[in-house]
Amino acid sequence: MALLKRLSRHELPLVPFTLNGEACSGRAGDTVLTAILTQSDRLRLSDFSGDPRAGFCQMGACQDCWVLTSDGGRVRACSTALKPEMSLRTITEPRS
Amino acid sequence: MSDAIRPLIVGAGPAGIRAAQTLVNAGVRPVVIDEAPSSGGQIYRQRLVPDERSAKDLYGSEAAKAIALHETFAQIRDRIDYLPGTLVWNLHDKAVDAVTGQRTRRIAFSHLILATGATDRVLPVPGWTLPGVFTLGGSQIALKSQGCAIGDKVVFLGSGPLLYVVAWQYVKAGANVAAVLDTAPFSAKFHLLRGLFAQPSVVLRGFRYAAELMAHGVAVRFGVQPARIDGTTRVEGIVWRERGKEHRLACDAVGYGFSLRSETQLADLAGCRFTFDTRDRAWRPERDGAGRTSVSGVYIAGDGAGIAGADAAELAGERAGLALLDDAGLPADHARIGVLERKLASIQHFRDILESAFPFPEAWATSIADDVTLCRCEEIAVGDARAAARDQGISELNRLKALTRVGMGRCQGRMCASAAVEVLASTCGRSPDAVGRLRAQPPVKPIPLEVAAEGEAA
Numbered sequence: 001m002a003l004l005k006r007l008s009r010h011e012l013p014l015v016p017f018t019l020n021g022e023a024c025s026g027r028a029g030d031t032v033l034t035a036i037l038t039q040s041d042r043l044r045l046s047d048f049s050g051d052p053r054a055g056f057c058q059m060g061a062c063q064d065c066w067v068l069t070s071d072g073g074r075v076r077a078c079s080t081a082l083k084p085e086m087s088l089r090t091i092t093e094p095r096s
Numbered sequence: 097m098s099d100a101i102r103p104l105i106v107g108a109g110p111a112g113i114r115a116a117q118t119l120v121n122a123g124v125r126p127v128v129i130d131e132a133p134s135s136g137g138q139i140y141r142q143r144l145v146p147d148e149r150s151a152k153d154l155y156g157s158e159a160a161k162a163i164a165l166h167e168t169f170a171q172i173r174d175r176i177d178y179l180p181g182t183l184v185w186n187l188h189d190k191a192v193d194a195v196t197g198q199r200t201r202r203i204a205f206s207h208l209i210l211a212t213g214a215t216d217r218v219l220p221v222p223g224w225t226l227p228g229v230f231t232l233g234g235s236q237i238a239l240k241s242q243g244c245a246i247g248d249k250v251v252f253l254g255s256g257p258l259l260y261v262v263a264w265q266y267v268k269a270g271a272n273v274a275a276v277l278d279t280a281p282f283s284a285k286f287h288l289l290r291g292l293f294a295q296p297s298v299v300l301r302g303f304r305y306a307a308e309l310m311a312h313g314v315a316v317r318f319g320v321q322p323a324r325i326d327g328t329t330r331v332e333g334i335v336w337r338e339r340g341k342e343h344r345l346a347c348d349a350v351g352y353g354f355s356l357r358s359e360t361q362l363a364d365l366a367g368c369r370f371t372f373d374t375r376d377r378a379w380r381p382e383r384d385g386a387g388r389t390s391v392s393g394v395y396i397a398g399d400g401a402g403i404a405g406a407d408a409a410e411l412a413g414e415r416a417g418l419a420l421l422d423d424a425g426l427p428a429d430h431a432r433i434g435v436l437e438r439k440l441a442s443i444q445h446f447r448d449i450l451e452s453a454f455p456f457p458e459a460w461a462t463s464i465a466d467d468v469t470l471c472r473c474e475e476i477a478v479g480d481a482r483a484a485a486r487d488q489g490i491s492e493l494n495r496l497k498a499l500t501r502v503g504m505g506r507c508q509g510r511m512c513a514s515a516a517v518e519v520l521a522s523t524c525g526r527s528p529d530a531v532g533r534l535r536a537q538p539p540v541k542p543i544p545l546e547v548a549a550e551g552e553a554a
Contacts, residue, residue: 003228003247004246005271008149009147009149009242029145031144042330046225046472048474053227054330056229057233058230058237061215062231062472064507
């Protein structure tokens, strides 16, 4: 279930991407964080306790919104623009 | 065009842009590096793509200032070397290491103006790591840049002018704001009457925000002690105490913060001397009225130099630019310097009043429970820090970090250091200034492991 609620920007072009293998779409001008959290309520599990996290500061400071890309990369969701055909994975395994 | 000097400005918010403009007007071509993809900083942040909202929708009462700043940047764009989307991650020997995407390069400078801004000052509340809890600044970015509310039913909590600004912006944008929970007692707001003389328009706007929130049915509460944010996998409600009584409100999002804290890591790496600001309960780089730090050729301006807001940032950016020109033996407008310094002094006076109206919740450090997460990166509890202080005699912040890992995670203390200082100080019976400050370490933010280094670029 979505965490963020869109109040505007409803008419911007759709941007297709996949989240954990499922086809989704965001809107032009979305960050990766917005694109994911308008359909899901988490971005990752925390490193140690495995608790769900969904970002915090949205300005590139807290480092709580890193998500995986299917090519093995990591992106900081709040400061990465959504691009068409991005393949994103929410982090599902704690570090230890 | 003067080729004799090669200044570098870090940050393209109100301070950085006005500093750059001042240098450009004197025929100097600065390098401007900014982490964001477009200029404006946080307060005047621009959207990634235009949408149906006007500048008035985005920036409210500050729309004219935002437009003026963005126009200034467009005008100087071709007369600066601008590196957007670029992080300065290290600084030594009169050069910075800056990473753009996967590429890092070293950029030398003759003079440096740091305009690195601020982030929310947060204090842990039980439940603060739950999805649906964001900072006040983060809540504002979601709305301004992304056109999203942080939830269907939002509660805003904390202290500082931003609390009311963000809540009001949410209501205006059509979001459902259930409550504004101010940790300061109502009596603190009487200090704002003094502020009426200093900055009447700002104070009256604040009163109008509070009145309009109440008119929209938003519950505005004062003297709130946050008890916890409820939820298992996401926010389900918030519990607080008010005059000894416990209250609960169902909600699916909480935006909170307690004023702001300066981003000072680069000033630390530059070797600037720091001083403790008792009003802001934080260490900040020492500076004179012009923004000169203790290191020759290094200047600091805007909220990164101490919290004073966007208007002060514009003035301080220009002032630092003029100081740089003066120090480099270039003509600087001394009449203008006098005007800027008078305006800055008046804002500083007003900041003192604001701090009285939105005081820091001093009781937090003693009342927060041991099992609450203090460091959200390394997941260290408040009790772990207290135990280290008590059982191992730790009374200095870097020692606490080494022993408990508080502040050692990816955010490098940005989210936990303010709270760690308070916990450490209260546990060992010292004042916050007596437990030291976290030393900055490069890289100041995480950089890709696979960055490719380039040769010197000067």
